[in-house]
Amino acid sequence: MSFQVFAELMIAGLGAGAIYSMIAMGYNIIFATSGVLNFAQGEFYMLGTMVGVLLYVTVGLPAALALVATVIVVAVLAALEHPLAVQPAARSGEEAFGWVVATFGFSILLSSATAMLMGPRLRPFPDIIDLGTWQVGGVRIDGYRISIVLVAIVTAVALTLWLERSATGQALNAIHEDQDAARLRGIPVSRLSVLSFAVGGAIVAMIGFLSAPLTTASAAVGLTMGLKGFIAAALGGIPSIKGALVGGLLLGLIETFSTHWAGGSFRNASIFLVLVLVLAVRPVGLFGRGSVRAV
Amino acid sequence: MLELRSVVTGYGQVPVVHGVDLAVRSGELLTVIGANGAGKSSLLRTISGVNSLFSGSISLEGESIGGWPSARIAARGIVHVPENRRVFASRTVQENLRLGAYPIRHRVRGRIDQMLESVYGQFPRLSERRSQLAGSMSGGEQQILAIAMGLMAEPKLLMLDEPSLGLAPVYVDRVFEEIAALKAAGTTILLVEQLASRALALADRAVVLQHGRVVLEGPAAELAHDPSVRAAYLGSEETA
């Protein structure tokens, strides 16, 4: 394989992987506090693209404003998931299955409502900003794709800093480590769970909006993206943010390289093979810690 | 300061505490002793709002707090130092202390560093280990940390759940020294313990719990010499 092909595959893989990383980070934040693997996660991505279409294309808001508004709308919807779906499931005491049904029900509600309101067709999403294409040593580098990767890295760093430095972030860590002790110490577990849903949704909506020019905006894309983000999170280790970043990028690379070598039919097989191998050796994922309580 | 009336509580649907009356006066150290399974921990968890109150009333300084969310009760000044220490092992000592102050963090925003220094002054051993992971400390040190975390929340009432549990005797001594010092400084303390004699030596008043009911109460000095206390632990003489 020539260096040029290799480098271009790397860039494509990292670009796709960055999206998966962000979705995985969303899973991790939510899981860390509520112990829930959110089936509806992919829908937050979908909403990022579709609400983005609504605000940026249809209404015509300036890009930055549309982005912020989209993120806020989705964060609110995500926060609603906690009282609507997660809390009733937790109350029933049914360990794994209650919230599988609940979060999946919520995800169907979101995707079908969007399809009803905005139609099932794919929606074009214009470029937000032209960062150009450069030629470096014979390799075509798409500026926008690189910037997406940068967004993912910056978000990972920001999230990690927040979790390690701020009082609320530390409280989230405490809840993940020992929810009961956290409650005994006066940490408001429910309120922080809602917050974690809002943050998890916001991150994913942001990448949905930003990546929409590269991918497709449609009401149906949630399931696939959700699954890919889930695989990225599992690979990297739940609930590690660093793991989500690495897992997502790795997933993107596996996708692109395996497609290049073995063709599209073996793309999924490669992904799952790598995933199962990693989990067989390290059941908690590459950077995971502790047992995966959920599922 | 704290008053419990006919409190019935437990886990899930099962009552473990069957109608307990209890009062803690400001500035005193009240100890609740009793054998394993007597309902002591369940009682504390209900006071701090984590377990639900089945029936009865709990009031702090005249204000009824039964049914309040635990975060609110903690902010009001009832601080619970859990059984088995339960410090956050993956966090450093300093982070744990800051977490202790979480319920009142808005109130103390500007002076949290001062509070930390004051606590470090009280517990020099913790000061040496500020950046150490709590999980790597010995049981006794973790217990001291757990108590210090409680102090960071500026408690009106400090509740300690079996601080001697699983600690080697030398650490038990240290822990009880610290508790004595807190008492001397005027902190109101509710101490739940299985080591009856140590607790009675330290306390002003005592309550003995058996199978979820109060079977004995009075000044600690009296109960320390009462054979029924021994009976509650090691069986009565009649069965010999």
Add this chain to the structure above:
Amino acid sequence: MERLTSAGRRSRGTLIAAVVTVLILASGPDLVARLTGFVTSLVTAPVTGEVVLEANRFEVRNVEMMLIYLVAALGLNLLFQTGVISIGQSASVLVGAYTMAFCTVDFELPFWLSLIVSMVVAGIVGLVLGLPGLRLGTFTFVMVTIGYVYVAVDMVLHFRKQTGGGDGFANIPKPGRFDTLESYYWVIVIAAVLTFVVIRNILKSPMGREGKAVESNTVAAASLGIREYMPKLRAFVLASALGGLAGALYAPLMTFVAPEAFAINLSILFVLMVLLGGRGTLLGPLIGVVIVYRIPLAVEEVTDQPGDVSLFVYGAVLLLSVHFVPRGLMSGYWALRDRIRARRTPEEEPTPVEAAEVHERVAELLADWPRNEAGLVVAGAKKHLGGVKAVDGVDLAVEPGQVHALIGPNGSGKTTFLNVISGYLQADEGSVRLAGRELIGTRPEQRARAGLGRTFQTPSVFDGMSCLENVMTAIDIRRRASLPEFVIRTGRARRHEREAYDEAVAILTAVGLERHVERDVAQLTSGERRFLELARVIALRPQVVLLDEPAAGLRSGEIELLEAALRAIRGAGVGILLVEHHVDFVMRIADVATVIDFGQVIAHGDPRAVRQEPEVIEAYFGSAEPPSHQGEVHA
């Protein structure tokens, strides 16, 4: 005593419902199609304003599809009941469908043979995936099942020459004698009914109980000799085979198969069908299938955006179900029915049981047992936990027919010690011998089968099962019939069920729980749960029993009954290692006592003497000076 089936009244209702369903199904495709169409139109009548009673080919095909889905859902239900989650059932259906297509079209095998081959192939793939996959842990296994679906679809697309790829595989024939839509109905009905019967027989067999046990409490299951892995693997293979059967029936029905039909969406639908109806129940999948399948059809009659509105309704139904019936519709129905029933019939006053009666009954039960000669000998046991010497060189022996009490303050290492003996923790050093046989290095299930019984600090009974089933699970360890025998209910299998039932009732009666025989464990008080656990241990017929704080949470009357039962067990020659805090109780029943603190033995001997020793008093009280006791006479 009235002879009820082994899951009580609940199953009588289920049986009636099932019989009614079979009768309806037996009336033929035309009538059933009319019925389902009618009911659906009833539901949508408020909006459409009309009710439909005619049958058409579309409805007939719907009915057949629902039955096919039911077959797959029943298999998945069995799997979920063991606690394994799979989002890969559609892959098994795909495998079955394509195998069927190959067999009937490419190899021109007879229909019935092809059907069986398809089932077997799907089952084998399930075995290949499950053998390694189920060792990986529940979470990872979910990923494996999701991967299964994606890879299966990819493979179909890849090998397009053989499978037709994205264009699909067409012209799949129905069997000669049933080659119309209406007559093919009978093939499907028979398959569905047979599947239902097989699943029912499995659920009511030791295998069904093992599955529920493993799902509810793997630790307690291990203490009854049940290894977590086996029931799960069995269930996964069966679920895969049944998925394959569904696929094999599907292919001729549609005459055409294409990969999109088996994508992950279908798997998710199956999961919803099972969870909505209530996993582990018999009627649950049927209800789930009907609801999940009919909703889009109902929606279609009401709106012209059927796809999305159906999904929206699905979502709403799911969320509502979690709010109101989190364990599925069936359990919601039962809860309602029990509440109504409770209001109508007052709770009977429990007839107080005398301790002497308990002693007599238990002794009678155990009189048939071979006299036990086996003792437990522990030498030099050591276990480090997280840097702490939890067990630090403990020697202890339990003679047959002896109650050996193990006492010590909180945190002294008693439960850790029990865990080391029973195999939940592996000792770092030392030996544990039961009847001379070394147990170190074996798993808890193996130790249970060697004759070691155990109860736990919190009564570890199996939720989701009746008291009867709980005890029968322990008796199952002695079964001689195999799974196929239970499926077809041979004489030997039926005899096991009958005898296990009778023995379980006798044991439950002996410990005073005869009122609760058919009741679900959830309705028991904590004291009753303790006795249920004890009944289960008795049913195990162990040689040595480890009891972890059995008197905790018991009222004094109940402690007397416990004592009586233990005396009877001791009388049968069983050795008892009793960890207890309740000192009066220990004094009355223990023959010898060992006191440990910080993982080491600090006193040993006659219980009354041991109690006076200064080290013991210090360990409990924390001071060398015992509180002064007036009136005690020093010998």
